[in-house]
Amino acid sequence: xxxxxxxQTVDRNDAGIDLVVKILAQRFGERFSAAQAVREQHAxxxxxxxxxxxxxxxxxxxTEEVAETVRVCAEHRVPVIPFGTGSSLEGxxxxxxxxxxxxxxxxNEILAVHPEDLDCTVQAGVTRTQLNAHLRDxxxxxxxxxxxxxxxxxxAATRASGTNAVRYGTMKDAVLxxxxxxxxxxxxxxxxxxxxxxxGYDLTRxxxxxxxxxxxxxxxxxxxxxxxxxxxxxxxxxxxxxxxCNAVIMTIQCGLPVARIELLDTNQVRACNAYSKLDxxxxxxxxxxxxxxxxxxxxxxxxFGEIARxxxxxxxxxxxxxxxxxxxxxxxxxxYWAAMxxxxxxxxxxxxxxxxxxxxxxxxAETNRDIETMGLVTAIVGHVGDGNFHxxxxxxxxxxxxxxxxxxxxxxxxxxxxxxGGTCTGEHGVGQGxxxxxxxxxxxxxxxxxxxxxxxxxxxxxxPGKIVAGG
Amino acid sequence: xxxxxxxQTVDRNDAGIDLVVKILAQRFGERFSAAQAVREQHAxxxxxxxxxxxxxxxxxxxTEEVAETVRVCAEHRVPVIPFGTGSSLEGxxxxxxxxxxxxxxxxNEILAVHPEDLDCTVQAGVTRTQLNAHLRDxxxxxxxxxxxxxxxxxxAATRASGTNAVRYGTMKDAVLxxxxxxxxxxxxxxxxxxxxxxxGYDLTRxxxxxxxxxxxxxxxxxxxxxxxxxxxxxxxxxxxxxxxCNAVIMTIQCGLPVARIELLDTNQVRACNAYSKLDxxxxxxxxxxxxxxxxxxxxxxxxFGEIARxxxxxxxxxxxxxxxxxxxxxxxxxxYWAAMxxxxxxxxxxxxxxxxxxxxxxxxAETNRDIETMGLVTAIVGHVGDGNFHxxxxxxxxxxxxxxxxxxxxxxxxxxxxxxGGTCTGEHGVGQGxxxxxxxxxxxxxxxxxxxxxxxxxxxxxxPGKIVAGG
Numbered sequence: 055x056x057x058x059x060x061x062q063t064v065d066r067n068d069a070g071i072d073l074v075v076k077i078l079a080q081r082f083g084e085r086f087s088a089a090q091a092v093r094e095q096h097a098x099x100x101x102x103x104x105x106x107x108x109x110x111x112x113x114x115x116x117t118e119e120v121a122e123t124v125r126v127c128a129e130h131r132v133p134v135i136p137f138g139t140g141s142s143l144e145g146x147x148x149x150x151x152x153x154x155x156x157x158x159x160x161x162n163e164i165l166a167v168h169p170e171d172l173d174c175t176v177q178a179g180v181t182r183t184q185l186n187a188h189l190r191d192x193x194x195x196x197x198x199x200x201x202x203x204x205x206x207x208x209x210a211a212t213r214a215s216g217t218n219a220v221r222y223g224t225m226k227d228a229v230l231x232x233x234x235x236x237x238x239x240x241x242x243x244x245x246x247x248x249x250x251x252x253x254g255y256d257l258t259r260x261x262x263x264x265x266x267x268x269x270x271x272x273x274x275x276x277x278x279x280x281x282x283x284x285x286x287x288x289x290x291x292x293x294x295x296x297x298x299c300n301a302v303i304m305t306i307q308c309g310l311p312v313a314r315i316e317l318l319d320t321n322q323v324r325a326c327n328a329y330s331k332l333d334x335x336x337x338x339x340x341x342x343x344x345x346x347x348x349x350x351x352x353x354x355x356x357x358f359g360e361i362a363r364x365x366x367x368x369x370x371x372x373x374x375x376x377x378x379x380x381x382x383x384x385x386x387x388x389x390y391w392a393a394m395x396x397x398x399x400x401x402x403x404x405x406x407x408x409x410x411x412x413x414x415x416x417x418x419a420e421t422n423r424d425i426e427t428m429g430l431v432t433a434i435v436g437h438v439g440d441g442n443f444h445x446x447x448x449x450x451x452x453x454x455x456x457x458x459x460x461x462x463x464x465x466x467x468x469x470x471x472x473x474x475g476g477t478c479t480g481e482h483g484v485g486q487g488x489x490x491x492x493x494x495x496x497x498x499x500x501x502x503x504x505x506x507x508x509x510x511x512x513x514x515x516x517x518p519g520k521i522v523a524g525g
Numbered sequence: 526x527x528x529x530x531x532x533q534t535v536d537r538n539d540a541g542i543d544l545v546v547k548i549l550a551q552r553f554g555e556r557f558s559a560a561q562a563v564r565e566q567h568a569x570x571x572x573x574x575x576x577x578x579x580x581x582x583x584x585x586x587x588t589e590e591v592a593e594t595v596r597v598c599a600e601h602r603v604p605v606i607p608f609g610t611g612s613s614l615e616g617x618x619x620x621x622x623x624x625x626x627x628x629x630x631x632x633n634e635i636l637a638v639h640p641e642d643l644d645c646t647v648q649a650g651v652t653r654t655q656l657n658a659h660l661r662d663x664x665x666x667x668x669x670x671x672x673x674x675x676x677x678x679x680x681a682a683t684r685a686s687g688t689n690a691v692r693y694g695t696m697k698d699a700v701l702x703x704x705x706x707x708x709x710x711x712x713x714x715x716x717x718x719x720x721x722x723x724x725g726y727d728l729t730r731x732x733x734x735x736x737x738x739x740x741x742x743x744x745x746x747x748x749x750x751x752x753x754x755x756x757x758x759x760x761x762x763x764x765x766x767x768x769x770c771n772a773v774i775m776t777i778q779c780g781l782p783v784a785r786i787e788l789l790d791t792n793q794v795r796a797c798n799a800y801s802k803l804d805x806x807x808x809x810x811x812x813x814x815x816x817x818x819x820x821x822x823x824x825x826x827x828x829f830g831e832i833a834r835x836x837x838x839x840x841x842x843x844x845x846x847x848x849x850x851x852x853x854x855x856x857x858x859x860x861y862w863a864a865m866x867x868x869x870x871x872x873x874x875x876x877x878x879x880x881x882x883x884x885x886x887x888x889x890a891e892t893n894r895d896i897e898t899m900g901l902v903t904a905i906v907g908h909v910g911d912g913n914f915h916x917x918x919x920x921x922x923x924x925x926x927x928x929x930x931x932x933x934x935x936x937x938x939x940x941x942x943x944x945x946g947g948t949c950t951g952e953h954g955v956g957q958g959x960x961x962x963x964x965x966x967x968x969x970x971x972x973x974x975x976x977x978x979x980x981x982x983x984x985x986x987x988x989p990g991k992i993v994a995g996g
Contacts, residue, residue, distance in 0.1 A: 168881070168883065169778070170774060170778060170882070170883040171881045171882055171883045172777065172778065173881070212723055213721075213722075213723040213727075214723070215721055219721060224721050226721075226727065226730070227698070236969075236973065240969050240972075241969065242968070242969045242970045242973055243967075243968060243969075243970060244967075244970050246946060246947060246948055246966070247881040247946040247947070248879040248880055248881060248911075248912055248913075248942075248946070248947040248948045248951065249879065249881075249882070249911040249912055249913070249951075250684075250686055250690060250695050250697075250879055250911050250913060250948075250951050250952065251684075251879060251948035251950065251951060252683055252684040252685070252734055252948075252950045252951065252952050252953060252954040252955070253948045253949050253950050253954075253955055253959065253962070253963060253966055253967070254734070254955055254963055254966075254967060254970075254971070254974055254992055254993070255731060255734065255735055255739075255974045255977060255978075255992070255993075256684075256697065256727075256730045256731060256733065256734055257967075257970055257973055257974065259697070259727045259730040259731070260726060260727060260730070260731050260977075262727065263723055263725070263726065263727055264726055268726075279780065280778065280779065280780030282780065303641060306643065307640070307641060307643065307751065308751065309750065309751030309753065311782075346821075347821075347824055349820055349821075349824055350817075350818075350820075350821050350824065353818055353820055353821065408719040408720065408721055408722060409719055410639070410642045410644070410718040410719060410720075411641070411642055411720070412639065412641040412642045440719075440720040440721050441719055441720055442719075442720070442721060471719075475717060475718040475719070476717060476718070476719040477717055477719045477721075477722035477723075477724045478724050479722065479723045479724050480719065480721050480722060480723065481721065481723050482723060483723040483724075484723070484724055484725055488724065491724070492724060492725055495717070495724055495725075496714075496715075496724070496725060496728075497713070497714060498707075498711050498712065498713045498714075499713045499714060499715050499725075499728055500725070501711075502707065502713055502728055502981065503725055503726045503728065505980045505981060506726060506731075506977060506980060506981070507726075508980065509976045509977060509979065509980030510973065510976060510977070521725055521726070522725070522726075
């Protein structure tokens with residue numbers, strides 16, 4: 055594996071780009087930038103993929119402005135790369151053929167909240183914490199919580215999820231309707247506010263996870279949930295990863311409606327102890343949370359405690375008070391930063407896979423054997439109720455042998471997950487970094503994806519070089 | 526509105542059809558039929574749309590046989606119409622341009638059950654009751670329950686749901702992976718057994734609800750659920766429909782995890798009393814069910830009782846014993862047949878719409894005004910937790926004025942639902958009968974659907990004249 059092989063070569067249309075930069079500069083004035091720093095910031099990726107900057111950035115304020123930008127780009131066959139907050143992990147916002155980045159951060163208006171229907175409509179640049187702050191007085195919340203405070207448009211584009219997905223689903227479940235600008239600048243509204251529909255092809259779920267390659271998402275209607283009357287949560291230590299995985303499997307099989315069930319391996323617990331001033335036993339640990347009525351969460355917590363004990367785990371120490379839970383979950387949310395502290399100065403490379411839950415223990419065990427054999431410094435943290443886990447590899451980028459080992463490790467992990475009936479990404483998305491795995495995962499399905507891409511974006515101007523661009 | 530306008534004219538390719546009939550007769554022997562009775566049975570629809578029979582029926586036994594049939598048809602540009610159990614409601618299995626019906630009833634093998642992953646893989650012809658009978662000893666069940674004992678492939682194709690959808694979702698949520706035969710005979714596997722994935726376009730959810738127009742579904746991997754430890758259920762009478770709707774809205778808004786919440790209007794209750802020997806008060810009534818632990822379902826039932834009372838409803842009489850609940854839910858499942866008894870000899874035409882729940886009371890009230898003004902005989906029954914309801918119109922087909930009134934009523938109901946931010950079908954699908962509403966519901970999205978159809982089925986041989994065929 056070499057980094058270059060992850061980034062497809064796409065021809066630049068220099069003449070078209072020069073013209074479009076001039077047109078958009080005139081049209082958008084101060085809300086267009088071709089400054090080097092701004093361009094590079096918009097191709098910033100949280101991976102180790104090299105930055106490929108766009109040629110200019112439009113700071114759009116409305117669906118119509120996005121449509122206008124796309125129309126100009128379409129006319130001159132220039133790529134368009136939507137940009138939310140730049141927290142994607144696989145080179146999603148890189149511009150391998152140059153082009154125009156559309157920054158959605160100024161499209162940050164919450165357009166409507168319908169508490170009686172448990173939904174809201176937002177512009178694509180609204181972030182998840184902004185939405186939840188806005189909802190605070192309604193008794194409702196939006197549950198999808200990827201690590202970053204991502205934009206909701208970006209979360210839809212990458213089919214993001216997070217710690218609550220085991221109970222509340224992922225962005226595919228959360229998005230009821232979308233407004234999107236298609237490759238020719240047409241504005242399309244998909245789905246609706248009804249809770250279900252059988253009226254034609256599910257364009258909403260086709261666009262969710264399409265990473266800007268089929269349309270630019272500009273507005274979203276999202277399902278909301280009532281803030282539960284009671285929440286209980288706590289931590290449970292396990293002697294090893296296998297025992298912890300078994301407790302997760304048993305919990306899911308019992309139909310216990312767990313709201314969050316997160317696995318941290320020993321390295322990750324050690325990192326969290328140091329970073330977030332916790333005093334957890336440094337052993338594989340589950341962070342668990344239940345949502346419901348006072349009686350319900352107590353009953354569920356007790357039941358989980360029994361399951362954990364039966365599986366060989368330690369005591370499940372739980373509380374319903376907000377402070378203690380908040381401390382724990384803040385630590386969980388800071389896990390990435392904590393893990394970075396395991397090896398100061400190293401570059402952190404995060405990868406995620408997802409497997410059927412019956413294969414979770416095997417998959418993590420085999421992955422751990424690789425980590426040991428290869429002598430890598432890693433931390434594992436997972437949304438294990440869904441069979442989804444992340445490995446953060448801390449790499450000394452001055453050591454070519456270590457880079458090669460890390461690359462081989464990641465590759466082996468992805469093939470392993472696919473071969474176990476799983477997927478090369480549970481929630482990070484494909485971008486540039488995971489294209490190489492799609493043929494093995496989807497077979498002839500990849501050709502179907504390409505046919506759809508060609509039909510909806512015949513000139514290949516929407517985020518080219520991503521998802522379906524692999525050879 | 527005229528019936529003819531619902532059925533698009535599609536040119537027949539007589540020469541191709543003659544040839545394909547000969548090839549398939551030779552290839553499949555007794556598992557091919559061109560007998561008039563068999564052909565007509567395979568275009569039987571539960572609507573009042575005229576029957577348009579295919580030219581022959583293949584009784585396939587494997588994905589490979591379906592692929593072979595599609596390849597033969599593709600070679601000679603002959604339509605292919607997948608057939609499950611024929612319980613669809615909008616002319617889905619009609620053959621307006623003739624062609625070959627692929628009967629899936631012999632593809633009825635349950636291929637694998639993975640209790641540890643709460644999933645199973647089945648051939649498309651397995652019916653929902655067959656699957657649940659098979660699962661009985663596993664402690665698991667498959668919750669999606671449309672009125673008919675439909676095939677799971679057909680249920681996926683129409684994005685079916687039923688009484689449990691408010692808690693367990695619809696077929697879009699239940700299907701994890703699909704095997705489908707595309708228009709050129711290629712076999713594609715979409716999705717996988719991981720609980721979530723961000724690895725490319727969501728082909729699974731594109732095929733779910735595509736009604737055989739994008740591919741022929743031959744196998745499905747389905748999510749299963751643990752049979753709840755306890756179930757409580759009962760009925761609650763209300764003085765009027767509005768009060769009943771308000772109780773539903775309040776229940777959903779409170780986040781009460783209701784498993785089923787079904788509205789029956791006075792006519793429907795009267796019909797059920799007569800048909801199923803019940804003695805319910807003949808007034809709008811909610812059938813409600815909770816799934817959980819013993820303590821949980823008790824707590825939830827009590828809470829629902831309070832909500833109903835607060836909204837002006839009568840007593841919520843509930844029980845946890847299976848017998849009483851079974852009697853009630855059998856009556857609910859027989860509601861269609863019961864309602865047919867309201868007017869013996871009449872033709873029953875069922876239509877369904879779905880609106881945001883805040884508009885449910887309004888939508889039903891306006892619909893009732895139409896029913897009164899037009900002097901129609903109807904019964905209303907709804908999966909109201911989702912904002913979804915059905916109207917069965919009982920029509921004297923010898924009375925042209927009454928037919929015209931019923932058609933106008935249905936048309937007004939569909940426009941009303943769309944204009945309220947809802948959809949022209951919550952679960953029945955489009956088929957031929959609802960194509961006329963799609964332009965208003967989807968706008969430019971319909972063009973996107975057509976572009977996808979053209980890309981994946983350029984010769985328009987997969988179930989032509991449905992969904993996207995409207996002018």
